[in-house]
Amino acid sequence: MASPKTVPKDAQVMIQILKDMGITEYEPRVINQMLEFTYRYVTTIIEDAKIYATHAKKNNVDADDIRLAIQCRMDQSFTSPPPRDFLLEVARQKNQTPLPLIKPYTGPRLPPDRYCLTAPNYRLKSIQKKVSSSAGRITVPRLSVGAVSSRPSTPTLGTPSMQSVTTKVGTPVSLSGQRFTVQIPSSQTAASKSSTPSTPTVQNVHINPSLIGSKNILITTNMVSQNLANDSLKRKHEDDDDYDAL
């Protein structure tokens, strides 16, 4: 520990408090953390109190405001567990119902799907994009890399009419396939979830053969016409949708 001369007063007070509460061994970081907490707590209370004081059209913040501020904060952040009689009463009611019988042979015994975390947590955006007449515009392919198709991979080159990627969302119980679409904008390399190498910038309809390697990947591409002005906007929008939660 730093020698008492160099330790600021606040820290000394904190050290004393820790000692009084019987805590003798602690890492030096603890003092900083405690001081930070103290600072944050006090400023929050005082700011709240200021708001209450102005609301009550008072010029100065007085003790009542502080008291109210503390009260509200306590109810919000520092809740304490329910009191004993409440717990006993709830327990009494709950314990009265008999234990439910167990249905035989039902596979994994899980609550209804609504209460499980097994549903897919992403939604695929449909990749149908209106294709405007693209004469003279740069067409940038967007590669959708979807995993898990029922058929192993022949890469198919999509034409402007979109190839529907079979979205085979598996049964909710944890065997759902993993689908993702990755957009490869012209100027960036896409981050691909699978182990495929990142593709170089693609200007036209080329597929990096190395993407084909893995059995799990069905590659479709589609032509999207974009003009540069819209590019960035669209991309951002679609990026959000198409990047799956990993």
Next chain:
Amino acid sequence: FHRLFILLVHAHFISKMAAVQDGQVDLEVEKKEIKTETSNDGSGNNNANSSSPGSTSLGATSKSPTGPAEDQQTLLAVLQFLKRNKLNESVDILRREAGLSVEIDDSPGSASGGAGSGGASNSTVDGGDTNSLLSRVSIAIPAAPAVTAAPVPPKGLDQPDVNVVLSAYSQQGDPDLYPLYYNGLKKFIESVLDCHRAELSQVFYPLFVHMYLELVYNNHEVEAKQFFEKFSGDQECYYAEDLRILSGMTKKEHMKGNETMLDFRTSKFVLRISRDSYQLLKRHLQERQNNQIWNIIQEHLYIDIFDGMPRSKSQIDAMSGSLAGEAKRDANKTKVFYGLLKEPEIEVPLDDEDEEAENEEGKPKKKKPKKDSMGSKSKKQDPNAPQQTRIPLPELKDSDKLDKIMNMKEAAKKIRLGSDNLPSICFYTFLNAYQGLTAVDITDDSSLIAGGFADSTVRVWSVTPKKLRRVKSAADLSNIDKESDDVLERIMDEKTASESKILYGHSGPVYGISFSPDRNYLLSSSEDGTVRLWSLQTFTCLVGYKGHNYPVWDTQFSPYGYYFVSGGHDRVARLWATDHYQPLRMFAGHLADVTCTRFHPNSNYVATGSADRTIRLWDVLNGNCVRILTGHKGPIHSLAFSPNGKFMASGATDGRVLLWDIGHGLMIGELKGHTDTIYALRFSRDGEILASGSMDNTVKLWDTLKAFDDVELDDFTAATGHIHLPENSQELLLGSYTTKSTPVIHLHFTRRNLLLAAGAYNP
């Protein structure tokens, strides 16, 4: 008791009137805490009878210990106070209503307003339990006009023992006199005969704490501090932690935040005193002006009187230490079915040495040969075992049957341990955990280890050379040949094979981990208040069970799977089933956090250890607390049941391991040796050896055969629960093994009786 109800109601009314006088009308009702509440309509005597939202629930079965004479007294005191403060209206109302008799039993006044008590506290609460009413009119220092009537939260014992007490502090005396009262009692106790002194000294601690809390609650801060300074040094050393917490509570607001202290204040501290000593005390206190102490004692202490020899200091010390005193004798009288469930008959394919196994009807050879009830391999029901159908249990699947067969084969090769044949210990050290390892579990067949960490991850490792694999995705699964013999291998995706898997999902440190017996699931409980179920086939999270809104300190699967128990900071333990999103049972009764939860081997009972230093045994069938075991002097962090279900071992922060006989509810052994908290306890597969692991970096082995042999239970001890414990810890200690600065947080005996231990290296 009806009069008491009136008094209570008037207490609320008084508080309200006084508050109105001061211009403060406290409009909000605290949802969680039941404190001074005033109803919104601050008028009229309607309120006297209307629901004062104060979660005051009258147990219809309340019986008050104070006779009518005392009611009159209190009534008069209240009247006087009102007159003094010129609340004439209320005086009239009180007078009028005191004349009323009693149809108030079902009056709406008894309805529980407070959201705090939910819908529960109707006056129709019957014998069920537990809601008794405590209300105090605290008289503030005359200077301060504000009267805070604090309806103390109704005290509920988890046993239907209801006491309604109303105390007016005018009878309790002047705060300045408290030290005098205490001193007087101290002098008296020092002067009695030696044999009684030890017993009567038990009174000091609860009396001290209650007097101190009363002073604080009534805002006599200065007197409280003086009182504390003067007398805190006299208390027993094992109450030091509590006293330190108390020393920090000098204002009423401090008390409000501390649920444990509030519960302490409203529950009765149980003392066991022999009849002779009790008579002495009573006689002394009822003479002269010692009424105040007598009142306090009556109010806050429950004296369980027994006939017989007074206990010695060592006997008392062994059993005391908990936050609520000891257990009443009738708390431990319920019959507990501690026997094991019968194993189902399984046809074991005849191997060379497995002929024996068949004859045993599939019973694994884990039973101690000593048990007379188990000795006969007959089909007769063990009288101490619960019915097979007492609680619904999942039926055995084929995979379970295969597991059992494996189990029996392994058990046949088990090493017989004993004081002359100690187990080998294999220690799994977690490196680079940076003090983040908070929980460990090992599967029953010792093939997987899981660790819960402070960074909210759960990691699973494979102990055997076999790697961990995920199940293939749905698309691939439809391609495999389902008829092949090794289909279980084919469903695994080879590409995902790895030594360990990391499971992300929690948002706080993971404090409890438990594998399911069929190795399909893993449970983890965390500081974020949820318990998560993970699949070990796909290594993803399946369900999050929300119920505790506070850190969940421990969780465990039942020995048969399907059920699991969790216990946390909210002072309850909950029983869940994997296919219900809400708990099936709630075990409420502890005064402080539930720190350790364990299933009995027959899955019919759950033991919980708590920070209030008691262990409670709960019946899964109806949620009742069937045993309360006191004796530890610190929060309990580890529990273990012996394989035959008869005994239990517990370890706490005081470094002692206590052995309990569950059937009788008695302490039968005390193992001293560790110097720091004991976080791991495990019985060997046959129950001959108990291994304990502690923060002092050691694993100690204890001879339980000897410890359980030495127990002599005659009728007297069984009736009163006073065991004289032999000081034989040294003889029972078979070995002490030190690690290299690695606290031991988990122990596990493999099926062949090899001891595995786990901990994080902490240089």
